[in-house]
Amino acid sequence: MKVTISKQQLNKAIQSVIRVVEHKSAIPVLNGIKLLVDEKGMTITGCDTEMMIQSYIPLHIDEKENMYIHTSGQGVLNAQVFNEYVRKISVDELEIHIDDKFQGKIRANKTDLKINGYDPLEFPAIPDFFPDQSFVISSHILKQLIRQTVFAVSSNEQSPILTGVNISLQQGILKSIATDRHRLASIQYKTDSTAEFHQLVISARALQELNKLLPEEDTMVQIMFKDNQILFKFNEILLYSKLLDGTYPDTERIVQNAANFTTEIVISTELLIDTMERAMIMSRKEKGNVVNMYSLDDETIEFTSSSTEFGKFKESLSTGKPLQNPVRVSFNSKFLIDVLKVMDSEFVKIGLSGDMNPIYIHPTEVHDDYQTVHLILPYRTARENV
């Protein structure tokens, strides 16, 4: 293949795919980035053993020509060197030539770069997707689904299924759930979709990459899936990922029970984040990152944390409305901060039903189009700590 291509378009496409490419994969070809040129444009692909991202550069965008194709074909070049070089060369266009021995030659201005390549036939391909099922969703909704849940996945590889977010669509209700057994985050949307599926568990990493690739402006994303694979398609981007295997735990009952809390605290989201961040200075080096919360009277909540090495923290906050019952509970302060940061609400409602039952966190501002549920399990040695 040989092509003369806009540096800006090429760079943009490379940036979309480069993050999934490993630097030192034991499988040499996975250190590469694949370029495929046909009569319609250039497709750039990066992948690892779990996922793959493709970015497409069409011949023209509006009236502007992006490339001149001398000969079509394909090749795989070392991703790190190719990426850095394209970023560091200040020209409008550059010429890429990949020969039959997989070697790349890049020419721009008075520069000449030879990059070692790999056999493109060894590069993984995206499986054919004549999908069993597919549906279409707004990128803004998809971003919200990810944002409200992905922080709560487990980082423990011993329960692989919990390192992903579980997405389901039943009777028009699109649900996204994440839990690491100590907390749970979920969001649901009402859609017009007639598609139905029970469990698609997508790795947090794939969702985080997807989230970075989704554009600012709202766009439609097509989602296709079959067997244990999923494909997201929007604009010039295509993200493919394996789904996580296993049975996702049933969380229906715990969510329903937690919604029946007996005491409700309403408190400023911003002030509570600040207080938690100060409390964490003491708690974060201690087991469980524990902060204790209890009512001083029916309109004041006190938070404490302590560290044998560093000292003790104590701070009180006023509640937005009187408490029905006294409060006394302990929990991981980092978990609460994670939830508060996605609340998008000036005040937050914290529902409690005893010091052993899940803490229910909810924005006071109701969103028409979606509903979230966030739960944190109390720290069990609460009584000893307070």
Place this chain on the structure above:
Amino acid sequence: MKVTISKQQLNKAIQSVIRVVEHKSAIPVLNGIKLLVDEKGMTITGCDTEMMIQSYIPLHIDEKENMYIHTSGQGVLNAQVFNEYVRKISVDELEIHIDDKFQGKIRANKTDLKINGYDPLEFPAIPDFFPDQSFVISSHILKQLIRQTVFAVSSNEQSPILTGVNISLQQGILKSIATDRHRLASIQYKTDSTAEFHQLVISARALQELNKLLPEEDTMVQIMFKDNQILFKFNEILLYSKLLDGTYPDTERIVQNAANFTTEIVISTELLIDTMERAMIMSRKEKGNVVNMYSLDDETIEFTSSSTEFGKFKESLSTGKPLQNPVRVSFNSKFLIDVLKVMDSEFVKIGLSGDMNPIYIHPTEVHDDYQTVHLILPYRTARENV
């Protein structure tokens, strides 16, 4: 001690000293930050085993009161916790109380923090400086002395003396030199000072900290030294450091010889930096980070670099004026980039005298008040590589 103090002033003072404080020193008191309150204000000190920084908060700045002193005294609080807490609390002022058992209590708004402390008598003191010698220098000159040389010190702890910058003042000439045996950077100023000293070798780390603390606007810095110690004093800051022991190598002859080059290349500083950065994509993983430079004709220089793993780089640049002799030399591309970045000159002059002698680098724009000399030793296997 007990004091009510402006959060902003306190935070500013802590930021000046915090960087030298270790997090996990085996000597517990060195994990602390010392607060000393007397009738004139508060002095905050951080240190490690090599250096110490003090920042002083006076009772008043102009008309504005910075603190109210309840009782004077001193204490040492855990630096990390104290620093983070002060940064994260949004109040105008806070109350600090350190009791006889070294425990700190900090009160602000509805917050109460107890910080474990250390015995202030165990905290190192700055030795008395009835200095053997002292001199005064503009902070702008001092910044330039550091900037032009500090990048060239050795990072090899086997020759400790080379990990510092050697400063001397003789017959009014203030000189600063750094070398790691593969390159040399030096700068000299003409001053009115009658002080004389032959060798003060200051660690790169102390100079880098000093450089960060020196203000944007020009100010006078008093420098005092005795035995193997040095003290810098300016505004409300005091930086103390041990000097490096040993005999600094004599570099006079090598500098004089290098100035008698036989070929001179004049080239755009900015274009040469860009070219070197591209060349480094290939060279930096190879031994010696080698780039080859040679003349194609009397107005074109070509640069090449290569990596067995990744490929080959080649790029040519036009010279600003015709070459007297053909050029063929190899060197560490990172070394050249380091020098070019401190040139402050649109064009740079590269003086050569054979492929085994030092490369001399000089700005084409002459500075009235100072003169620099930068040398890079060629890479010795040049002939094989080109």
